[in-house]
Amino acid sequence: MKDFKGKTAVITGAASGIGRAMSLALADRGAKLVMADVKAEPLEAARQEAEVRGAEAIGVQTDVTKQASVEALADAAWERFGAVHIVHNNAGVLIRAPMLDADEKDWEWILAVNLWGVIHGIRAFVQRMLAAGAEGHIVNTASEAGHFAGDLYGVYNTSKFAVVGLTESLARELRNTPLGVSMLCPGQVETGIFTNTSRPDAFRRHGDDVPVERRDTDNAMEPADVAAKVVAAIETGELYVFSHEDEARALIGKRHERLMRVLDG
Numbered sequence: 001m002k003d004f005k006g007k008t009a010v011i012t013g014a015a016s017g018i019g020r021a022m023s024l025a026l027a028d029r030g031a032k033l034v035m036a037d038v039k040a041e042p043l044e045a046a047r048q049e050a051e052v053r054g055a056e057a058i059g060v061q062t063d064v065t066k067q068a069s070v071e072a073l074a075d076a077a078w079e080r081f082g083a084v085h086i087v088h089n090n091a092g093v094l095i096r097a098p099m100l101d102a103d104e105k106d107w108e109w110i111l112a113v114n115l116w117g118v119i120h121g122i123r124a125f126v127q128r129m130l131a132a133g134a135e136g137h138i139v140n141t142a143s144e145a146g147h148f149a150g151d152l153y154g155v156y157n158t159s160k161f162a163v164v165g166l167t168e169s170l171a172r173e174l175r176n177t178p179l180g181v182s183m184l185c186p187g188q189v190e191t192g193i194f195t196n197t198s199r200p201d202a203f204r205r206h207g208d209d210v211p212v213e214r215r216d217t218d219n220a221m222e223p224a225d226v227a228a229k230v231v232a233a234i235e236t237g238e239l240y241v242f243s244h245e246d247e248a249r250a251l252i253g254k255r256h257e258r259l260m261r262v263l264d265g
């Protein structure tokens, strides 16, 4: 997709971080926006920012862990704009702690948002977009953590490896259609993910929340720079989008070397 002017983009997790930056980047390209987030007030603030940039934008409070909520988001998008061209399944949450310290609710929450949120987005939008027949693009936010395991990332790794597999499969299924597919695989980005840990009651732990240990790095990227890479990938139809290419090359390279050692005997 080269031309975003007048096209409709749906972005989940749009109130903050990467989703907010994607919304603003697409606003700058003339897209109409359907911005979704579970948090109403920051969503409205982000929607107003997009509007200030000249975009027609609606905010739809959405819980991506629920299929019905994502279906309602799709209905709202088609009702308001009559078409959907870009869907960015981006909402995500993190716990950064040993998986053996995670309880059932931690697993359920991370998988419900990071994996089921993407599945719900695929199910609510893709068939309808194919039926409309227009050129479009699906972006799923995975992570560098979808390509290699890291200490303290067990639960998150599980969700993001699944998103990588899902997205590679989706790209195969859609290869002869007008819909392109990309997965965003960031390293550390300067967002609210380490502090936005408020979780819905359905996923409330019995005891205290496991502490989210912040990863300190001098290598964090600004969300706007990540969004620019995603926009470029939509334009070129590239499947993989990394924010930190050198870091990803080193870490993915190590994993592949190890696999090849085993396979080479």
Ligand SMILES: NC(=O)c1ccc[n+]([C@@H]2O[C@H](COP(=O)([O-])OP(=O)(O)OC[C@H]3O[C@@H](n4cnc5c(N)ncnc54)[C@H](O)[C@@H]3O)[C@@H](O)[C@H]2O)c1
Binding pocket: 012, 013, 014, 015, 016, 017, 018, 019, 036, 037, 038, 039, 062, 063, 064, 065, 090, 091, 092, 093, 113, 114, 141, 142, 143, 144, 185, 186, 187, 188, 189, 190, 191, 192, 193, 194, 196
């Ligand atoms: N920040 C990083 O370093 C980093 C690195 C790799 C991948 N990611 C991924 O990027 C994506 C965006 O995260 P971010 O870093 O911008 O974090 P963020 O916390 O700034 O934004 C995530 C947004 O998702 C929303 N959200 C959470 N649960 C939701 C739900 N059930 N339904 C709808 N919205 C919900 C939050 O309210 C928040 O506004 C996530 O999928 C995350 O896993 C982030």
